[in-house]
Amino acid sequence: MSSLLGIMSIATGAMGAEEGALDATTNNVANANTPGYSRQQPVLAENDPVAIGSITYGTGVSLEKLQSLRDSILQLRIQEETQQQGQLTAFSTAMQQAQVQFTSSNSDIGTQISNFFNSLNQLSTDPTNLSLRQGVLTAAHNMATAFNNASNNLNQQRSSLDLQVCQDVSQINVLTGQIASLNTQISQLQGVNQDASALVDQRDVLIGQLSNLVDVSEIQSDNGLTLTTANGTALVVGGQSFALTTQSNNSGMQDVYAQGIDITSKLSSGELAGVIQVRDQTLPNLLSNLDTLAAGLANNINSANAQGYTLLPNGNSTLQAGGNIFNTPPPSGVGAASSMAVAISDPSLIAASSDSTASGSNGNLANLSAVQNKSIANGQNPTDYYSNIVYEVGNDVSNASAELDSSKLILNQLQDQRGSISGVSLNEEAANMVQYQNAFDAAAQVVTTINNLLFTVINMNTLTV
Incomplete structure (x- = not known):
């Protein structure tokens, strides 16, 4: 030209x-x-x-x-790692809160178990001393209270996590609705050959927030973007979103449903999965272990006390046989820790004597003290069984923390890669x-x-x- x-x-x-x-x-x-x-x-x-x-x-x-x-494959890797980090963060945070119940202190279960058996040893030096006998009842009450507090606090934490499930589901529904709306706007712009990159960026941010909450899979097709749950149930299809719902189960906890399908047990990553894992698996296992320990202690201490004789005669020179020091645990053991309580208030009813004619004998205190070294569950004595509970909680916290640190490192590396491209x-x-x-x-x-x-x-x- x-x-x-x-x-x-x-x-x-x-x-x-x-x-x-x-x-x-x-x-x-x-x-x-x-x-x-x-x-x-x-x-x-x-x-x-x-x-x-x-x-x-x-x-x-x-x-x-x-x-x-933008690198779509890298973006998917970031979403996957975000889901993993969301799950680990929720699990780690919840387990650190649970660990507080097992931190060594003057009022923790382990300390109170030791105090109870120490009080029995002190009583053996002077079985007729009412002050020492009252010390045993006080130690028994403190031990029961420690079990009560730990169990009640863990159950309260379960309730809080159950509330968080509902909050997470609500936030997920808000995000999927916003993503569906952006899908519609993006399709409209692309349909008339206009630039939609700003809206695509906004959608990616929302998908990142969604990935932190729940494990989702992303599918790009001619009809636009589709997001599905772990089991393939659709959350977003183009411009339409499908809300998650919650429904109370037999234990009173909220299960998560997608289009009428219970997906609670199928969630594997994201904050929601971590919350549900602690609520439905980790805390119930901890509570069950506490119930086993509480029931084992109460039953064995009651049995040992029944083998001896109390301080005061029952209307004659024959001493009264010992009864329960603690309330009898439920036959199933469920709730034993939360309901553990001292059954007697009279210190003379501690059956220290092994001789029905010798009120000042301390022979049966050996049987009571022997419970400390007796196998009550899984071949372990009370102290070892409790130590194993503490170890498992600490191990869960330690492993979760290490995995979370690793996940953060990986996610930072992926985000750095994205930064070098986008x-x-x-x-x-x-x-x-x-x-x-x-x-x-x-x-x-x-x-x-x-x-x-x-x-x-x-x-x-x-x-x-």
Whole structure:
């Protein structure tokens, strides 16, 4: 295109293309710190040439498109690791809270078990001493209270986690609704060949928040984006979202349903899965272990006390046989820790004597003290059994913390990789800005030159175009 007007067209087109590239660069700089923003790269393309006679002339440049730089596979890996971190964070946080019940203190179960058996040893030095006998009852009461508190606190934590399940489900429904709405807007823009990259970035941020809560799978199709739960039940299909619901189960806890299907046990990652794991598995196991320990102690101490004789005679010279020191635990053992209580208030009813005619004997105290070393569950004595509970809780906390640290490291690495692809480098954008500005200035200079030439031609009254 050899005419002056043709050259003018090439120059003005170049100015428009470089201006568009500058706009994209400016937008990148403006969003350098915007979470989830994907850098836009201007794609400049040479216009189709024009043949005039035997010569082919170029027709300049156009801004073909603004390309958002994103790696879809990397984005999926980030979502997967986000789900894993959400689950580990919820589990670790809940277990650290549970561990408080087993932290060594003056009022923890382990300390109170030791105090109880120490009080029996002290009583053996003077079996008729009512003050020492009262000390045994006080120690028994403190031990029962320690079991009560630990069990009640763990049950309260379960209730709090159950409430969190409902809160997570509610937040999931809000996010899926927002994602479905963005799907509709994105489809509308793409349908008329308009740029939807800003909305896609917003959707990716929401999917990231959703991934922190629940394990979802993402499917891209001609009909738009689809999100499904772990078992394949749809949460979002294009512009439509499907809300999760909760329903109380036989234990009074809330199960999670997707389109009428119970998916509670199928959730494997995300905060919701971690909360449910602690609520439905870890805490019930802890409570069961406490019940086993409480029932074992109460039953064995009661049995030992029944083998001896109390301090006061029962209307004659024959001493009264011992009865229960603790309330009889439920036959199933369930709730033994929360219901554990001292059954007597009279210290003389502690059956210290093994001789029905010797009120001051301490023979049966050996049987009571022997419970401390007796196997009550899984071949373990009370102290070892409790120590094993403490160890398992600590091990869960330690493992979860280590796995969480590892997950954070992996996620940070993935996000760094994403940043190298989709993130904004201010130094790079500054260099691009200079490049586009120089090209724009050069094209503008061409326009000025052509204007001068056209003015000269017009003044010469000789039109050569």
